[in-house]
Amino acid sequence: MAGNRNRFTVLSLFKSVRATMLCLFALLIVVTMVIFLLISVDYTKKTVLENSTDYTSRLVRQVNRDIDSYIDYMENISSMIIQGGDVQKYLFRDMPKLDAQEVYSRIVTQFNTVVETRQDISNIAVVTPRRDYIINDGTDTLNENVDLQEVEWYKEALEGEGRILTSSHVQHVIRNNYKWVVTLSKGIKNPKTGENEAVFFIDLNYKLLKDLCENNSLATNSYVFIMDGSGKIIYHPKQQLLYNGLTRERTEEVLGFDHDGYFIAEGSGTDDGKLYTVSVSEKTGWRVVGVADISELMKNKKETESLYMLTAAILLCVAMLLAIFFATAITRPIKELKESMEEVEKGNFENTDVAVGPGSEIDSLGNSFNLMTARIRQLMEQNTYEQEEKRKSELKALRSQINPHFLYNTLDSIIWMAEGGKNKEVVRMTSALARLLRQSISNDNERIPLQKEVDYAGSYLTIQKMRYKDKLEYEIEVDEDIKKEEIINLILQPLVENAIYHGIKYKGSKGLIKIVGYGEDDKIILKVIDNGIGMDEAALKGIFDKSKESEGKNGVGVHNVQTRICLYYGAEYGLCFESVLGQGTTATITIPRNFRE
Amino acid sequence: MKVHTKKFLLWICIGIVVAAAGIFFMVNSRKEDEKYRVIFIPKVIDEDNDFWKLLIEGAEMAAAEYHIDLTIVAAETEDDYEEQNALIEWAIDQKPDAILLTPSSFTETTLYAKKVTEKGIPLILVDSEVNEDIADTVIATDNEKLGEVEGSYMKKCATEDSQIAIIGHVEGSSTAIEREKGVRKGLGEYEDRIVDVVFCDSDYDKAYRLMMELIEKYPEIDLVAGLNEYSAVGAARAIKEKGLHDRIRVVGIDSSLEEIQFLEEGIFEIIVIQNPFKMGYLGIEAAVEILNGGKVEKHIDSGCELISNDSVYTEENQKLLFPFREE
Numbered sequence: 001m002a003g004n005r006n007r008f009t010v011l012s013l014f015k016s017v018r019a020t021m022l023c024l025f026a027l028l029i030v031v032t033m034v035i036f037l038l039i040s041v042d043y044t045k046k047t048v049l050e051n052s053t054d055y056t057s058r059l060v061r062q063v064n065r066d067i068d069s070y071i072d073y074m075e076n077i078s079s080m081i082i083q084g085g086d087v088q089k090y091l092f093r094d095m096p097k098l099d100a101q102e103v104y105s106r107i108v109t110q111f112n113t114v115v116e117t118r119q120d121i122s123n124i125a126v127v128t129p130r131r132d133y134i135i136n137d138g139t140d141t142l143n144e145n146v147d148l149q150e151v152e153w154y155k156e157a158l159e160g161e162g163r164i165l166t167s168s169h170v171q172h173v174i175r176n177n178y179k180w181v182v183t184l185s186k187g188i189k190n191p192k193t194g195e196n197e198a199v200f201f202i203d204l205n206y207k208l209l210k211d212l213c214e215n216n217s218l219a220t221n222s223y224v225f226i227m228d229g230s231g232k233i234i235y236h237p238k239q240q241l242l243y244n245g246l247t248r249e250r251t252e253e254v255l256g257f258d259h260d261g262y263f264i265a266e267g268s269g270t271d272d273g274k275l276y277t278v279s280v281s282e283k284t285g286w287r288v289v290g291v292a293d294i295s296e297l298m299k300n301k302k303e304t305e306s307l308y309m310l311t312a313a314i315l316l317c318v319a320m321l322l323a324i325f326f327a328t329a330i331t332r333p334i335k336e337l338k339e340s341m342e343e344v345e346k347g348n349f350e351n352t353d354v355a356v357g358p359g360s361e362i363d364s365l366g367n368s369f370n371l372m373t374a375r376i377r378q379l380m381e382q383n384t385y386e387q388e389e390k391r392k393s394e395l396k397a398l399r400s401q402i403n404p405h406f407l408y409n410t411l412d413s414i415i416w417m418a419e420g421g422k423n424k425e426v427v428r429m430t431s432a433l434a435r436l437l438r439q440s441i442s443n444d445n446e447r448i449p450l451q452k453e454v455d456y457a458g459s460y461l462t463i464q465k466m467r468y469k470d471k472l473e474y475e476i477e478v479d480e481d482i483k484k485e486e487i488i489n490l491i492l493q494p495l496v497e498n499a500i501y502h503g504i505k506y507k508g509s510k511g512l513i514k515i516v517g518y519g520e521d522d523k524i525i526l527k528v529i530d531n532g533i534g535m536d537e538a539a540l541k542g543i544f545d546k547s548k549e550s551e552g553k554n555g556v557g558v559h560n561v562q563t564r565i566c567l568y569y570g571a572e573y574g575l576c577f578e579s580v581l582g583q584g585t586t587a588t589i590t591i592p593r594n595f596r597e
Numbered sequence: 598m599k600v601h602t603k604k605f606l607l608w609i610c611i612g613i614v615v616a617a618a619g620i621f622f623m624v625n626s627r628k629e630d631e632k633y634r635v636i637f638i639p640k641v642i643d644e645d646n647d648f649w650k651l652l653i654e655g656a657e658m659a660a661a662e663y664h665i666d667l668t669i670v671a672a673e674t675e676d677d678y679e680e681q682n683a684l685i686e687w688a689i690d691q692k693p694d695a696i697l698l699t700p701s702s703f704t705e706t707t708l709y710a711k712k713v714t715e716k717g718i719p720l721i722l723v724d725s726e727v728n729e730d731i732a733d734t735v736i737a738t739d740n741e742k743l744g745e746v747e748g749s750y751m752k753k754c755a756t757e758d759s760q761i762a763i764i765g766h767v768e769g770s771s772t773a774i775e776r777e778k779g780v781r782k783g784l785g786e787y788e789d790r791i792v793d794v795v796f797c798d799s800d801y802d803k804a805y806r807l808m809m810e811l812i813e814k815y816p817e818i819d820l821v822a823g824l825n826e827y828s829a830v831g832a833a834r835a836i837k838e839k840g841l842h843d844r845i846r847v848v849g850i851d852s853s854l855e856e857i858q859f860l861e862e863g864i865f866e867i868i869v870i871q872n873p874f875k876m877g878y879l880g881i882e883a884a885v886e887i888l889n890g891g892k893v894e895k896h897i898d899s900g901c902e903l904i905s906n907d908s909v910y911t912e913e914n915q916k917l918l919f920p921f922r923e924e
Contacts (some may be wrong), residue, residue, distance in 0.1 A: 145861035170919045172861075172910055178854060180921050206923040232912075239923075241658065242876045243916035306620060313617035317610035 018331040025323035033312050044304050049275075052297040053262050056277040060290040061260060062418055063216050064279040065226055067209070071284055074202055077114060077124075082188055082200055086110070087126050090134070091198050092190045113139040114354050120208035122181050123174055126188065128198040129158065135174055143175040156200045157185035165284055167232040168239075171203050181205055182234060209235040213578065219299075222292035229285030231255045254278050254289050264294065272298065278560075333362045337369060349377045391567055392446075403497070407433075413467045425466060432462040440490070450517065450524070451483040457492040457515060471510055472500065478517035482524050487591055488568050491561045495528040495575075495587045498558050502539075503532020504584050519566055522593045531584040538575055558587075565591060610780040632666045634790040635881065636688040637697040639723070640675040647853045648826055648873045651920055652724065655877025656697065663885045675799045676767050677912050678702040685709040695719040695884040702726045703771040707731070719887045724873070726771040733887055736879045736897040738812070738871040740775035741782070743901045744824070747848050747869045748783020750903065751820050754846050754866070755787040762811050764804055764828035768796040776824045792818070797828045804831020812839060819845055826851035829868070833859040850903075852918050860906045861874065867905045870917060875899045 006037045014020040055484060079088060088101045089095070111124045115136050125135040129149075133142050148154050157164045166183040181203035187196030213224040213235060226238040231251045233242060241247040250265055257278040267273035272294040279288045333354070352373050354366040410433050416426045436459045439452070454476060461474045496513060504511030514529040535543070544559050562575045569591055579585035637656050643649045653669055660667035670688070672680035678701035684888045688696055689712055695711050698720060700706035706726040713720045714731050722732040755761065763780060765773040773796070781788045792815055797804035804827055811818060813837065821836070823829025827847025833856070836842050842864045849856055849868040876899040883893045904914050 017801070145858075145863075169912075169922075170910065170915045176854070176858075178857070180917055180919065180923075235923075240654075240874065240921040241662075241878070243921055244655075244872060244878070246875060246878050309620065310617045313613050317613055321607075466627060567847050 004374045010385055014179065016331070017334055018327050021327040021331065022323060023238065025327065026320060027502060029316060029319045029323065033316055037312055040308055041305055043300075044301050044308075045298065048301045048304075049294075052275060052292065053277065056275065056290045057260065057262060057279070059216050060224065060277045061280040062287050063212050063290075064281050064286075064288040066212050067226065067286065067288065068281055068283045070208060070212070071165065071184070072420075073370070074121075074204065077199055078163065078184065078186050078202060081110065081124075081552045082186065084110070087134075087188060087198070087200065088191060091126065091128060091132060091188070092192060098226055104138075107134050108138040111135075120205055121202055122202040122205045123171060123177065123201070125174065126198055126200045127154070127173065132198075140177070141175045143172055143177075146173055148173070153183055153185050153201075154199055156188045157201070158196050160187065162186070165228075167230070168234050179203070179205065182209075206235050210237075213237065216290075219292055221296050222290065224288060225249065226288050227251055227254055227287045227289060229287075234286060250276060254287055257287065267294075271295070333360075333366060335469060337362070337366055340373075344373060344376075349373055349380070394567070406497075409467065410463055413463075417466075429463055429466050432459045432466075434460045436463065446488055447486040448489045449483065450478065450485045450487050453489055453492050454478050454483070454515065454517065456489070457496050460493050460496055461513065468500075471507075472504055472513065473510060474513045474515070476515045477528075478515065480520060482517055482519045482593070483591060485519075485524055486595075487524065487563060491565065491589060492526060492528065493574075494557060494561050495589070499528055499530040499532065499585065499587070503530040505535070506533075507532045519593060524589075524591050524593050525593075526589040528587045529584065530586075534581040534583050534585055535577070535579040536581050541568055541581055543577055544575075565589065569595060603683075615761075618834075623748050632664055633689075633694040633885065634666045634668070635660070635697060636691060636878070637669045637692045637723075638668060638681060638682070638684050638688060639669065639671045639699045640701050640725070641673070642669065642671045643675075646826065646850050647920075648871070652873035652877040654920065655874035655879075656881050657877075658725075658874075659878040659881035659885075663881060665881060665885065667881070672701065676701060680706045682706060683707040684863075685713065689713055689716055689718065693718065694888055695721060697721045697723050697884060698732075698878045701725075701767075703728050703769055703774065704915060719884060721880050721884050721887070721922075723876055724772070728896075729769075734883050734893045734895055734897060736876055736883060736899060737772075738766045738876070738901050739898045740772045741779040742849060743869055743871065744776035744779020744781075744782040744896075745777075745866075746779075746901060747822055747905070748780035748785075750783070750867050750869075751780070751822060751846075751848055752784050752787055755784065755790060755820060756815075757790075759787060759790040760815050760818045761787070761791045761822070762815065762818055762834050763791060763794040763822045764807060764824065765794060765796040766799045766825040767827050768798075773824055775887050780822055780824075784914050790820075797831055798826065799827040801827055801831045801834070805835045806827045806831075808832040808835035809839075812836075812841065821845060821847045823847065823849040826856060827852050829865070830855050830859070833864045837862075837864050848874045855910065857918060860909060861908050865906060867896075867903055869901055869903050871901050872899050872917070874920060 026420065028419065044254070072237060077258040086103050086107050090100060090107060095103070107126075111134065114124050115121055123136055123140070125133060125140075125147065127133040127135075127142065131142055133150070135141070153164050153166045153169075154173070163184055163186045163450060166185075168180055168182055171177050171179050171181045171183065183201050183203050185199050185201035187446040188198040188200050189195065214237070216224055220521065223237045226234040228234050231254075232247065233239060233251070236242055236249060238247050242249055253263060253265070254276065257280060260279045262275060262277040264273045265276055275290075275292045275294055277292075277298060279290075280286075281288070333356075336354050340354050343352050353370050356366045356370065357363045414426055414429050414433070417429065436456065439456045458476060461472075461476075465472045466472060492515065496515070499513050500511075512531050514527075516525075516527040518525055518531065544562055558575065565574045573591050574589075576588045576590070579586060579589070637653075639649055639652060641649055642653065643695065656669070657667060659665070668691075670684050672678075672684065681701045682705070684695075685698065685706075686709065688871050696718055698706075698710060698713070700710060700722065703726065707729050710720060710722075710727050711729070711731055714733075720732045722735040722737070724737050726732075726735055726737065761784070763777060767773055777794065781791070784791070784913060793811060795807045795811070797807055804823070808821070808831060811821070821832050823832050826849070828853070829847065830853065833847050833849065836845050836847055837859070842862075846866050847859075847864060849859075850871070851873075852868055852870045856865065856868055860868055879897055879899055883897065886893050902914075902917055904918065909913055909918065
């Protein structure tokens, strides 16, 4: 996989492993929380709705039972009155007027008692189709403008068996009444004919129905209403509004229920809708309907929800703090490793070891890193040592080369002088040679005081001067303050040799070689000046050429000097030649002062 | 990890907790909304008059529905516009959120109604209008249509030789003007059979007296139109007393127990009823709509219904004629 280097990974999204871990932790935590919240909120909603439905169903059923027993009770009253016999006696039997009066007053007393004691009964009456009647306490009269044959419930009760229960209507049979009531009516048989010849009825006002509905309110904004089997409202807390078309009720949907049940009427906009709980009475066919705002039912849900939210937020914070803590803890070794690596990148191998724990992958990485840096350090040290050794041996090799021709020539000169009986000269030359040799052989130290180097060059020049007699003269001018400076050895002599063999030797007249030494800033300048034949450009250029030199006569050549200075002091130091053809050459050595290896 | 980053994160966490707690408590202690305060000034508060009673009931029921703090004040009598004007000034001083008004006078109330709107208080006229278009909305029976329904019925009964009388309520009131106009329109070609138009000042006795006078003055009179409950009932009483209901046909506007009984008895042929309950209710509803920044129509018709003496007890008419009261 060649493209692996820039492969996209999760890590590449973020700046650091820690950031990555944090973000991923955060993502995981938030996602988990949200899912948890959604599920629990949904579940809570379901549960709350279930509980509410359950509760309202029971409640509405209870209201329905109460109404049934209420109607039962009214039926009992009517049965009691009808079966009491007084009514039949009064209506159907011919009696002496006095007796009739007595029966009448008994009935009226009975009626009156009922009306007085029962606040929920508006009227109680018996009316025959012939418009004989007993109404309440006897003071009320029949509405003369009403044709009883046109009054639905009256007709039904008269013609049918059993009790007739109307929906809400205005009682207009009784004069000046006009109250909204629910009428329970029953035909009364004439024992003689066996036919219904009168109708007994009780008008129920809404006192009790209202109480039943209101006392069982589910919550604020909820209500209970009663509807009959044909969709007409019996009682509704907003009956007047309904009658005026100012509000609506979902009677159609309620009518669809033959049995107890519930449905949710969707609301519009911010309205959550309403829960309709229907209970159908077997006895009356009435439907008791509980209506509750779902938002009201869900009030608990909202509280629970916000509790969830709060808990979630706190958990989120705790989890985030823990995430930060763990991410930091986990990534600390990586960070340290990275910092160490950066140090190593800069080339700093010191103190780069990372602290290593007992066993994770990161620990073994750190371990490997430590091993690796240690190994590199070792290799580097070895390398340095080897380089050093190599240089040393090279230097040794370079400086150990003393020109055998020179040695031979010198010895030859000594022989000549000895034969010529020039004892003094022999002694001088031999001692100079001895000094030269001792200096070059015995001195293992690479560095020697400048004084010694100058002396060495002086010994050499002494020998050469004696050999060349009047052809060579020399002068040495080295400042005292630099004489103690330590420099690498064998750098002056080769230059002097070069000056003699390439400058003075071919000069017709007497030549002069001058060694000048002085300090300049933090440098030491050593100059070997001759007034020999000089060099042309080509010769100057070729002076450092090793191949050319190798065929030359002088062993420790100019090239060697240059190489050694560079090896030892660095490339910025070295040799430099200036030459004017026919006038002479100046070789300048520049080396640092107070040099420490 | 740098110390200030840690602190920053810590603050964020604290922030989240505080915000969550804030929301938690805000949700739990949802503050009670300030109730709107509305003052309703009808022409009169008359427990014996079904029209005013129902109009006020409607307003009260709407106030309960919409959680309005409703105050109702009115003059002693329907035509006392001076007292009503004083009440309007008083109402302005109360700085209510809206004022509902049934102006006693088409002309004399205008100046004071204007003061309401000048104060920036929404003004809703109920049942009657003033002679300038200043109210935010007017909720009323379309009085001209009301009169027209009455007039159209009369047209069916009228003949070439009919003598028609109109008994109005308060001369110069917008309702009386418009209803009379409507009746004339409904009568069509028989408009010229109108022999007299009188005003009873919303007084049963005066209406009764006026009817008696009319019977005296125009013995051939055969069609009488009452323009409101007082005038219709007053006329009916007179006719019943004279036993002339076989000869004189009376039609009325509005309903009351007495009027319904006259209808049952056949003294009234028909009555045309308004829906005062709806009017009052819609009046408050409109106020709420305006206060909530909604738009309401300039004129809202609360409707009218013709009820003849043979259809008093149909299911629908029962609902319209008899207010449902849980007594």
